[in-house]
Amino acid sequence: MPWNGDCCGAGSHLEQLVAYHMAQCIGTMKLTMSCVNEKRSSERILQSKRRLCKTTRRSTGAHCSHPPYSSRETLPQRNMIAPMSPRPWIVQKYGGTSVGKLLGTMTDSIIPTYLQDYNLAVVCSARSTTKKDAGTTNLLLKALDCAVSDETSMTACDRVIDALKQEHLSAAAFLEYSGMNDGAQYILTTLRCNIVEEVENLRKFLCATWTIGEVSDRTQDRVLGVGERLSCLIVAAALSIKDLPAEMVNLENIVQAAETRSIREQRAAYQQNPVTFLQQLRHAVRTQVLACCADGKIPIITGFFGSMPNSLLHTVGRGYSDLCAALCAISLDAGELQIWKEVDGIFTADPTKVSTARVLPTVTSEEAAELTYYGSEVIHPLTMTLLREECVSLRLKNVRNPTAVGTVIYPTRSPNSSPTRSPASTQLEANMTVLMAANGYDGDKKAKRVPTAITAKDSITLVNITSNGKLPPQAFLGQIPDILARHQLALNLTSSSHQSLSLALSSTGSADLSDAVAEALPDLEEFGTTTVMRKMSIISVIGHRMKNMVGIAAEIFSALASARINIYLISQGASEINISFVVRAQDTLLAMEVVHTKVMRIPGQAEREMSFIRGPWLY
Structure with a gap:
């Protein structure tokens, strides 16, 4: 269904402009004649079949072998859904x-x-x-x-829209098979027409947006909704x-x-x-x-x-x-x-x-x-x-x-x-x-006996801040989120003491993580001296109610120590089901293998104790 101008943005001026350009700038765009003719041809065939069936039933009382489809009817309703059915x-x-x-x-x-x-x-x-x-x-x-x-024209936008239309028309063509009956042919014809209509309405809408040069939240929503509609069709x-x-x-x-x-x-x-x-x-x-x-x-x-x-x-x-x-x-x-x-x-x-x-x-x-x-x-x-x-x-x-x-x-x-x-x-x-x-x-608490899973989050930078004495970490901790948000950085883990604060950071935007951290450092250095460790990973051991598993933390860190893996930050979430720690990225695979085998008790490829020990030649 074509869009109305009142869907394009929050401001009435923008709404009027979009409505105007949809109607006047590019005119009313119709479905291609081939699509319309194909649809009309299918309707004529179906109407002929229906008339033939009625005539046959009147004269002989026999049932027609061709289902009397109309332009609004679908195929025989096998496996119908009954909305009041007791089935779940x-x-x-x-x-x-x-x-x-x-x-x-x-x-x-x-x-x-x-x-x-x-x-x-x-x-x-x-x-x-x-x-x-x-x-x-x-x-x-x-x-x-x-x-x-x-850009001074819609050429680039048109190329993307044409690719989108061709992709979905190709998907529709893939549904065709030899020996399709008239009802199936009609469904396929209608699908092609609906795809063309959706895409051409999108083209009109984006043309109006290009003329105005402004995109609101609702404009973006309307454009994105096209993808799901095409898929569902x-x-x-x-x-x-x-x-x-x-x-x-x-x-x-x-x-x-x-x-x-x-x-x-x-x-x-x-x-x-x-x-x-x-x-x-x-x-x-x-x-x-x-x-x-x-x-x-x-x-x-x-x-x-x-x-x-x-x-x-x-x-x-x-x-x-x-x-x-x-x-x-x-x-x-x-x-x-x-x-x-x-x-x-x-x-x-x-x-x-x-x-x-x-x-x-x-x-x-x-x-x-x-x-x-x-x-x-x-x-x-x-x-x-x-x-x-x-x-x-x-x-x-x-x-x-x-x-x-x-x-x-x-x-x-x-x-x-x-x-x-x-x-x-x-x-x-x-x-x-x-x-x-x-x-x-x-x-009822669904407490599992051993940790459930282990996962790793890569591309982490660890920033340590040592207080300059003006404020303890607890005092300036509240200002950290605003600083990180300005530089498109996410705070994944944190740990603090009386004199220092450790932050495990990742990028939230398209900017490079190293560049974002470098830009944020001057703001962070107002609270104290900073040290930066790049190419780190967060490893999380997860299990429901894991906090109540006596000795689980000791078991995890003892296993890591036996593999000579250093840990740079440790945190247990308030959710009580997650113990996370930061290691160097080069240690990630080994750390996961160790915990997976020794703590979660899932046999590894090699069971020998020495297979986990990394010698100095690997440093």
């Missing part, structure tokens, strides 16, 4: 590379299998066929950058062609539908409590999804879920489709959220760094959040918080290996958890409790 809901989220490269597996095997026993909602990210950097979302951001650049068509009626559910305006407050009030509410803000969207999400199911169709939901107060990308980050899937799961009271990736689940360590790493059958939500923060790409932290509040379990599964069990992230109950659950969801939760107990988590 499962929400599945597929990443961009899965949609781009493994669509056949999704629509031929995975989704049909789950439809046999569950009500299913599918959330899709924007497509990516090669590397994530060359995916649809990055192309859209590139097109937006071109539209606000200093393709997935819905792929299922419908296979006699599984599906329809895109566009959540792009869900925040506006649920909110009556001003943008400023929304922004304040989100900053105060993002989980509560998102929970207030659940009724609007449920209403829109069930409206699709009322027609017996599988809801294919856009992973982009609306214009947030400060833009979705800035507010949530690139993991917004995970958060959208979680929002759908709590809105539908789903028994489980499944996130499908191209790996078997969460491992005890990065398999590229520790060759003996194993897939974890279960972890808790707190463990998953810590793993995400300290280096493992598991799940968006806000996603885990939202699921934990609502007691919805999350399962990570592999599209390339769909029969594998994957990893279940168990939502340990929080004080704010919802006390009411549907019978189907309660049964799934009971099954999860049995599964967790079978994997070493005991009692």
Whole structure:
């Protein structure tokens, strides 16, 4: 659906300009005539089939072998979704590379299998066929950058948009097969027309943006939402062609539908409590999804879920489709959220760094959040918080290996958890409790007997500040975050004494870490003398309630000492499930191997004690 000018920005002047240029600067752009003619031809064929069927039934009473499709009808509704069915809901989220490269597996095997026993909602990210950097979302951001650049024409932007259109039309062509019936041909024709329409509307919108030379938060949100819509259109068509009626559910305006407050009030509410803000969207999400199911169709939901107060990308980050899937799961009271990736689940360590790493059958939500923060790409932290509040379990599964069990992230109950659950969801939760107990988590606190996983965060710089006597570290510690934020630096770990303060820093922006630290040093040196150690890594040993494991810290550091690995900073988080320490980058792999084998008790490649000792010839 074409955009209106009131979606483009916060200021009325900008809105009027965008609306004007959309209508006047470039005129009304229509679908290509070939696309329109193809669609009309398909409609005529379908109408002829329908008339033939009616005539046959009147004269002979026989059933027609051709289904009487109309221009608004889909294929026969096999595996219909009944919204009031007692079957539990499962929400599945597929990443961009899965949609781009493994669509056949999704629509031929995975989704049909789950439809046999569950009500299913599918959330899709924007497509990516090669590397994530060359995916649809990055192309859209590139097109937006071109539209606000200093170039004198839209040529560069048009090239990006043309590439985007060709990529998705090629994906649509891939769905075609020999012997397609008229209904399937009509679905494919409609898909092509919808792709062209979406992309050409995008072109008009960016042309207006280029003319104005200004981008608001809502402008960026509107542009990014195109990627998820194109992806969902393709997935819905792929299922419908296979006699599984599906329809895109566009959540792009869900925040506006649920909110009556001003943008400023929304922004304040989100900053105060993002989980509560998102929970207030659940009724609007449920209403829109069930409206699709009322027609017996599988809801294919856009992973982009609306214009947030400060833009979705800035507010949530690139993991917004995970958060959208979680929002759908709590809105539908789903028994489980499944996130499908191209790996078997969460491992005890990065398999590229520790060759003996194993897939974890279960972890808790707190463990998953810590793993995400300290280096493992598991799940968006806000996603885990939202699921934990609502007691919805999350399962990570592999599209390339769909029969594998994957990893279940168990939502340990929080004080704010919802006390009411549907019978189907309660049964799934009971099954999860049995599964967790079978994997070493005991009692309500789900305390595991040994650490669960180890992860590493590279590209760390360690800055030590020794107080000049004017202020103790505790006094100037409050000023540190502002200094770091100005220079696009993130504080990952800190440790302080009466005279000194240690900071483990990483870069938050596109700037080089060394350059950012160098620029921040003059501000930090106002508090005392500084020393800088570059090329460091943070290693985190994570396990639920690990603070209560007597002697675990001694076991970790004794193992590292036996391998002659020096430690430069130690920190245990208030979450009680994480012990982190800083080592030189050159020691990272050895440190992970040592802890993985000796502390987590997972056998390594070599079991001999001397295999971990590094001689002086390696320095």
